[in-house]
Amino acid sequence: MNHDLGGWPEELKPYEDSRRNAMYAANVKTLGELLHDDLIYLHSNGVRDGKASHLNTIGSGAARYVVLTTSGVESIGLGTDVWLITGRLLGEVAAKGQSFGIDAVFTCFWWRELRWRMVTWQSTPWPSNR
Amino acid sequence: MSPDEQQLRRLEKQRCAALTSGDVKSLATLMADDLVHIHGNGRIDRLAEYLDGVATKYVFHRIERGELDIRLYSNAAVVVGPLDQTVEIRGDDKRKEIKAIVSQTWVRKIDGWKQNTCHMHFLSVT
Numbered sequence: 498m499n500h501d502l503g504g505w506p507e508e509l510k511p512y513e514d515s516r517r518n519a520m521y522a523a524n525v526k527t528l529g530e531l532l533h534d535d536l537i538y539l540h541s542n543g544v545r546d547g548k549a550s551h552l553n554t555i556g557s558g559a560a561r562y563v564v565l566t567t568s569g570v571e572s573i574g575l576g577t578d579v580w581l582i583t584g585r586l587l588g589e590v591a592a593k594g595q596s597f598g599i600d601a602v603f604t605c606f607w608w609r610e611l612r613w614r615m616v617t618w619q620s621t622p623w624p625s626n627r
Numbered sequence: 628m629s630p631d632e633q634q635l636r637r638l639e640k641q642r643c644a645a646l647t648s649g650d651v652k653s654l655a656t657l658m659a660d661d662l663v664h665i666h667g668n669g670r671i672d673r674l675a676e677y678l679d680g681v682a683t684k685y686v687f688h689r690i691e692r693g694e695l696d697i698r699l700y701s702n703a704a705v706v707v708g709p710l711d712q713t714v715e716i717r718g719d720d721k722r723k724e725i726k727a728i729v730s731q732t733w734v735r736k737i738d739g740w741k742q743n744t745c746h747m748h749f750l751s752v753t
Contacts, residue, residue: 535698537707539728543750573661573743575734579703581744583663583671602669604746606732608700616698617705619730619746624669 504570506580512613517565525556532615533608539619541601563589563596567603578609586620631740632697635704635733638740643690651682659734659741667727667749688713688722702735703743710747726750 502510512531519528529552536548554560570584588599601620608616645654655678662674693709710727732744
């Protein structure tokens, strides 16, 4: 594990670590195993992706994530099979020949059905007046 | 449409009605104690802050939801869909027309479904 996953549930840490590493490496096979088929991925620019389009974005290199870190993470357990995670996301992504910084508030929803998979992701730019 | 899905649609209508009528008491009955509400500007409110904001800061003149995508996972539900609203901040007489995409999670408690997160992302503000 190579990410500081403070605040994340212990049982989710290996999955979230793998998800980020798969995004850096554009490893869509591993990433696909960590994402639910129903995935709804709402980007901080308002674009909505499903699983196929999200994997295509990563696999094609249209977006290449270089670093993703989280802080101020709060985890809310809903029963034994659902985790809601919220916090701040800082990172960097390369797209269309340019590098963009990421500073956002995120929420995500993980569900365990035999294994843990991420079902939703949403991020919104971190407020500039904080 | 499953009974749970029908119920969640009803509750979301109730939530919007409580916001437009400023009925904080009714709104509170729909919220989980550990609510996390993320406003479109990225501000994060917990339950007490959120209810206080509705009571003292915001005036919701109109809220309309578009087609809701509702999915059930164990005793939780994810609800994603567009939101179109006219809102005003008290003391600032400007009405803002907001279009947003919203994801919510609801959890089934002993006394019914409660909203646990609401994450709004502004698509346009005029």
